[in-house]
Amino acid sequence: MKITVFNGSPRGKKGNTNFIVEEFLKGAMIAGAETENIFLARKKIIGCVGCFDCWSKTPGKCIIKDDMDELIEKFINSDIAVFATPLYVDNVSGIMKNFMDRMIPIMEPYFEKDENGECRHKKRYDKYPKIVVISNCGFPEQSHFQVLKLLFRRIARNMHSEVIAEIYRGEGEILQIDLLMMKPFINKYKKVLRVAGKEIVKDMKFSGKTKEKLEKPLIPYRYYISGANKSWDKENGN
Ligand SMILES: Cc1cc2nc3c(=O)[nH]c(=O)nc-3n(C[C@H](O)[C@H](O)[C@H](O)COP(=O)(O)O)c2cc1C
Numbered sequence: 001m002k003i004t005v006f007n008g009s010p011r012g013k014k015g016n017t018n019f020i021v022e023e024f025l026k027g028a029m030i031a032g033a034e035t036e037n038i039f040l041a042r043k044k045i046i047g048c049v050g051c052f053d054c055w056s057k058t059p060g061k062c063i064i065k066d067d068m069d070e071l072i073e074k075f076i077n078s079d080i081a082v083f084a085t086p087l088y089v090d091n092v093s094g095i096m097k098n099f100m101d102r103m104i105p106i107m108e109p110y111f112e113k114d115e116n117g118e119c120r121h122k123k124r125y126d127k128y129p130k131i132v133v134i135s136n137c138g139f140p141e142q143s144h145f146q147v148l149k150l151l152f153r154r155i156a157r158n159m160h161s162e163v164i165a166e167i168y169r170g171e172g173e174i175l176q177i178d179l180l181m182m183k184p185f186i187n188k189y190k191k192v193l194r195v196a197g198k199e200i201v202k203d204m205k206f207s208g209k210t211k212e213k214l215e216k217p218l219i220p221y222r223y224y225i226s227g228a229n230k231s232w233d234k235e236n237g238n
Pocket residue numbers: 009010011012014015016017018085086087088089090091136137138139140144172173
């Protein structure tokens with residue numbers, strides 16, 4: 001099984017998103033998956049110009065010469081594609097949005113109706129990877145991921161695929177905090193992430209128990225909120 005992560009954080013390897021991705025991939029590798037972790041911030045991805053040449057003059061190929069050909073090939077040749085992004089203004093990061101816009105060559109222009117009678121574009125390829133979403137954000141509650149949850153369901157539908165698992169991490173800014181008292185909480189979460197990685201390879205989904213553990217706050221909201229406010233005070237010299 002090939003799992004490819006497309007990471008849209010501008011912080012790349014050092015980001016909180018990648019902190020989650022790395023543990024998840026460790027579990028997946030132990031379970032036998034071949035994995036690749038791609039940092040989109042290190043790739044050249046120019047914004048879509050909306051010419052639709054990829055649907056007419058050069059079918060399946062974008063006219064822009066950058067790293068997207070290589071990325072699309074990696075996407076199509078994966079069994080599971082992981083969209084990994086920090087939450088930016090209740091949405092995906094700009095880097096991730098650019099990447100997703102440039103994926104339209106993977107579809108044909110022609111319309112068809114899906115099983116619910118709703119239009120989408122026809123397939124260009126026989127098979128598309130299943131989708132896993134990984135995100136983290138600065139606020140603590142799960143409700144901040146409402147838009148992302150719906151967005152990736154819609155994207156998967158458009159891509160003739162499905163979202164098989166999601167990891168949404170509130171309180172993301174403490175994942176890499178250098179505080180001894182935080183270590184046990186973070187280590188516990190890392191263990192859950194590795195279990196999640198193993199489960200996705202074995203069962204193509206997370207167990208109910210794992211889902212529940214993944215959504216638990218790392219620390220109680222009130223401590224996180226007061227800690228965050230104190231740290232901004234310090235940052236601003238108050
Ligand atoms: C431009 C910008 C917009 C953000 N918007 C949100 C947001 O809407 N909600 C939220 O909870 N956190 C928001 N954050 C915080 C990030 O999600 C958080 O810092 C996250 O840990 C970054 O992940 P990364 O290290 O992988 O980039 C935002 C951060 C930036 C820089």
